[in-house]
Amino acid sequence: MIPAAPSPASGMRAGRRRPRHRRGGSAVLACALALTGCGGGADPASGGGIGAGDTITVFAAASLREVFESLAEDYEARNPGSEVVLNFAGSSDLATQIEAGAPADVFASADAPTMERLAEAGLIDGEPGEFARNRLTIAVPQGNPAGVKGFADLTGVRLVACAPQVPCGAAATRIQEVTGVRLSPVSEEPSVTEVLGKVISGEADAGLVYVTDALAAAGEVEEIPIPEAAEVPNSYLIGAVAPDAPEAAQEFIDTVTGSAGQALLQEAGFQPPADRP
Amino acid sequence: MTGIRPLTAPERVRRPRAGFSGLPPWLFLVAALGALFILLPLAAVVVRVDWSRFPELVTSESSIAALKLSLTTSAAATALCIVAGTPMALVLARSAFPGQQVLRALVLLPLVLPPVVGGIALLYTFGRQGLLGGTLRALGVEIAFSTTAVVLAQTFVALPFLVLSLEGALRSAGGRYEAVAATLGASPTTVLRRVTIPLVLPGLLSGAVLSFARALGEFGATLTFAGSLQGVTRTLPLEIYLQRETDPDAAVALSLVLVAVAVLVVGLAHRSSPPAFR
Numbered sequence: 001m002i003p004a005a006p007s008p009a010s011g012m013r014a015g016r017r018r019p020r021h022r023r024g025g026s027a028v029l030a031c032a033l034a035l036t037g038c039g040g041g042a043d044p045a046s047g048g049g050i051g052a053g054d055t056i057t058v059f060a061a062a063s064l065r066e067v068f069e070s071l072a073e074d075y076e077a078r079n080p081g082s083e084v085v086l087n088f089a090g091s092s093d094l095a096t097q098i099e100a101g102a103p104a105d106v107f108a109s110a111d112a113p114t115m116e117r118l119a120e121a122g123l124i125d126g127e128p129g130e131f132a133r134n135r136l137t138i139a140v141p142q143g144n145p146a147g148v149k150g151f152a153d154l155t156g157v158r159l160v161a162c163a164p165q166v167p168c169g170a171a172a173t174r175i176q177e178v179t180g181v182r183l184s185p186v187s188e189e190p191s192v193t194e195v196l197g198k199v200i201s202g203e204a205d206a207g208l209v210y211v212t213d214a215l216a217a218a219g220e221v222e223e224i225p226i227p228e229a230a231e232v233p234n235s236y237l238i239g240a241v242a243p244d245a246p247e248a249a250q251e252f253i254d255t256v257t258g259s260a261g262q263a264l265l266q267e268a269g270f271q272p273p274a275d276r277p
Numbered sequence: 278m279t280g281i282r283p284l285t286a287p288e289r290v291r292r293p294r295a296g297f298s299g300l301p302p303w304l305f306l307v308a309a310l311g312a313l314f315i316l317l318p319l320a321a322v323v324v325r326v327d328w329s330r331f332p333e334l335v336t337s338e339s340s341i342a343a344l345k346l347s348l349t350t351s352a353a354a355t356a357l358c359i360v361a362g363t364p365m366a367l368v369l370a371r372s373a374f375p376g377q378q379v380l381r382a383l384v385l386l387p388l389v390l391p392p393v394v395g396g397i398a399l400l401y402t403f404g405r406q407g408l409l410g411g412t413l414r415a416l417g418v419e420i421a422f423s424t425t426a427v428v429l430a431q432t433f434v435a436l437p438f439l440v441l442s443l444e445g446a447l448r449s450a451g452g453r454y455e456a457v458a459a460t461l462g463a464s465p466t467t468v469l470r471r472v473t474i475p476l477v478l479p480g481l482l483s484g485a486v487l488s489f490a491r492a493l494g495e496f497g498a499t500l501t502f503a504g505s506l507q508g509v510t511r512t513l514p515l516e517i518y519l520q521r522e523t524d525p526d527a528a529v530a531l532s533l534v535l536v537a538v539a540v541l542v543v544g545l546a547h548r549s550s551p552p553a554f555r
Contacts, residue, residue: 092522158422160504165522186422187504188511190519194500202406203421 054248057085057103059094061110061236062193063134063212067264068108068256075255082248090191091115091167098123098241105249108238108256110134111167115237125249128239130273131257132265134210135229136171139199139221146205151226152181157205160198163188167234168195172208174232196221210234212269233271319536326533327526334530342508343516344534350424350512351492354431358439358488361432363481366443367473371452385437395433396501403429404502426503427510431492438491439484446480447473486546490539 060068065088072084087094087102091109095118098104107124108131109115115128140148146157161183162169169188176183189195192209199207200220214223238256240249255261262272327334334340369381387395401407403420413420420426454476458468474481496514503510505519513535521528 090522096521096525163505163519163522165519185506187506189505190500190515190522194505197501198504201400201404203400203404 054079054246055083055085056105056246056248056252057087058106058108058252059087059089059098059102059104059241060106060108061091061094062088062191063110063210064088064108064236066216067261067268067270070264071252071255071261074260075252079248079251084252104241105245106238106252107241108236110234110236111170112235112237114167115239118241119239123242125240125242125245128237129253129257130235131238131261132236132270132273133233134212134236134270135226135233136168136175136208137211137214137226137229138224139196139207139209139214139217140205140224141199141202142220142222144222144224145202148206148224150224151175151179151228154183154206154208155181158203159183159185159206159208160187160189160195160204161185161208162192162195163190166190166192168192168208168210171229171232171234175208175226175228178228178231210269215269235273236270322529322532322536325529327530330526331530331533334524334527335534337527339507339511339516339520340527340531340534343511343513343531346424346427346508346511347493347513350427350431351489353428354435354492355485355489357428357432358436358492359481359485362436362439362484362488363443365436366440366447366484367469369440370444370447384440387434388437388441392430392434392495392497392499393501396430396498399426399430399433399498399502421502422504422506422510424503424509427499427512430498430502431495434495434498435488435491438487439481442484442487443477443480446477446484450476450480483546486542490542490546493535493538493542 058068058072065086068086068088072086075084076082087097087104089097091111091114094104094107095109095114098107098118099121107115107118107128109118112130115124118124119128138148138151138154140146146153148154148157161172164170164173168191172183186204187198189198192213195204195207196209196213196217198204199209200217206224211223214221238253240253256265266272335344365384369377369384400421402409403413403426404410405414405419405421420429450473454472455468458472459465463471494514495512496518499510499512500515500518505511505515511519513531517528517531517535520531
C-alpha cells in the first residue's frame with residue numbers, strides 16, 4: 001500500500017529490465033527471404049558473412065535513438081538472419097545496467113566520463129572510440145515569447161537546464177565558464193528530455209538542449225545557437241562490451257563509424273569526431 | 278477496503294488471535310514468498326549502504342535541503358488532503374446520488390494513474406498554457422517551478438488514500454449513532470462535529486498518515502509539473518534520482534532514509550487504524 005519512492009527504486013532494478021525488442025516481424029521476414037539462419041541466433045554458422053544469424057544487443061544513449069534505429073535496419077538488411085536489439089536510456093543508467101550484468105554487446109555513451117567509468121572497470125573491449133560530437137543550443141517555445149536573442153539573455157528569463165550532475169548539465173557549466181555568464185535556472189532537470197518537454201509545453205521561456213534535440217523538435221521549438229558551445233562539445237564514444245562480445249559487435253561499431261553511419265549522424269545534427277573533418 | 282462488512286461489536290471481541298487458522302499449510306509458504314518479494318529488495322538497500330560514509334552522505338547540504346522540503350511539502354499536502362478529502366469521503370459514504378459509483382472510480386483514479394500522467398494533467402491545468410493559466414496569471418500567481426506546484430502534485434496523488442481509508446471507516450462505523458443524535462435534536466453540523474468525526478477519527482488519522490507517506494514518495498508528477506531545484510522543488514525522491522548519476526552511495530544512503538521514514542509512517546498508521554483494518 002505504501003509506494004515508497006517509485007522511480008528511484010525502479011532505476012535500481014534497471015539491470016533486470018528487458019531490452020526493447022525491435023521489429024521481430026521484419027527479422028522473420030529477412031529470415032524467410034534469405035532462406036538461411038532461420039533459427040535466429042542459435043546457429044551463427046548458417047548464414048553468409050560475419051555476424052549472420054547473430055543477435056547483438058546495443059545499449060545506446062537516448063539521443064541516438066533515431067540514428068541507431070536506421071543503422072540497425074541497414075545492418076540487419078546487410079546481414080540476413082541477424083538481429084539488432086536496441087536499448088535506449090540515459091548514458092549513466094545504461095552504464096549502471098551494464099555494471100549490474102545486463103547482456104549488452106555494444107555500448108554508445110553521450111559523454112566521455114561515463115564510458116571511461118566502464119572502461120576502468122574492465123567492461124569495455126579495447127579502446128572505446130569517439131564517433132560523434134554534440135553541443136548545446138538554446139530552445140525557446142514557438143514565437144519566442146520572452147524575446148531571447150543569445151546566451152547572455154538567459155539570466156533574465158525562466159530558464160530550464162540540466163543538473164550539473166548529468167552530461168548536458170556539465171556541458172552547460174562549461175559554457176558558463178567560457179562565456180562568463182552565470183545562469184540561475186528555475187529548474188535543474190535530471191535529463192535533457194525533461195528540459196525539452198518544459199520548453200515545448202511553454203512552461204519555460206528557454207531551455208538548454210542538444211542541437212540534435214532542437215533539430216528533432218523543430219516545429220515545436222525555435223533554436224537560438226550558442227557560438228561558444230562549439231568550443232566545449234560532448235564526445236560520443238562507442239565500444240564493445242567485455243568479455244565475450246561477438247564479432248558482430250565490432251561489425252556494428254564499424255557501421256556506426258563508417259561513412260553511412262556518419263552521414264546519418266550528421267543529418268541528425270551531430271558533428272564529426274575530432275579526428276575527422 | 279470499502280468492501281469490508283462492518284463488524285458487530287461481539288464479533289470483534291471473538292475474533293481469534295491465535296490457534297486454528299483453517300488455512301491449508303501450503304498457503305503459508307506462498308505467503309512467505311510474497312513477503313520475501315517485498316522484504317528482500319529492502320534488505321538489499323540496507324546491505325548496499327556504505328555505513329562509514331552514511332552520516333556524511335545524509336547530512337550534506339543538498340540532502341538536508343531535500344529532506345526538509347519533502348517533510349514540509351508532504352505535511353502541507355496532507356493538510357490539503359484532510360480538508361478536501363474528508364467532505365468527499367463523507368459524501369461518498371453517507372449519501373446516494375446518481376453517478377456516485379462513477380464519481381468514486383474517477384476520484385480514485387490517481388491511485389492507478391502513472392504519476393507522470395498526473396504531472397502532465399496538472400501542467401495542462403495550472404501551467405502557463407493550462408486551463409487556469411490565464412486566470413492565475415491575471416491574479417499574479419505563477420505555480421510551475423514553485424514549492425506550491427510540489428504540494429499540488431503530492432496532493433493529487435495522495436488524496437485517494439485519505440478518501441479510501443476514511444470512507445471505509447465511515448462505512449464500518451455505520452450511521453446508527455448519527456441517527457440517534459439526530460432524533461435527539463442535533464443539527465446535521467452538530468452531528469458531524471460531535472458524533473461522526475470523533476467516531477471515525479482513527480480512520481481519518483490512518484488515512485492522513487497514508488497520504489503523508491504517498492506524498493513523501495511522490496516523484497513522477499513532481500518532476501513533470503514542478504521541476505527540480507534544490508530547496509525549492511527538489512524533494513528527497515528527486516534528489517535520490519539525481520544523486521544516482523554521480524554518487525550511487527549517496528543515493529543508497531538517502532533511499533534508506535526514505536525507507537526508514539516510510540516504515541515509521543506505516544507503523545504509525547497501523548497503530549492508529551481501527552480494528553476493522555488490522
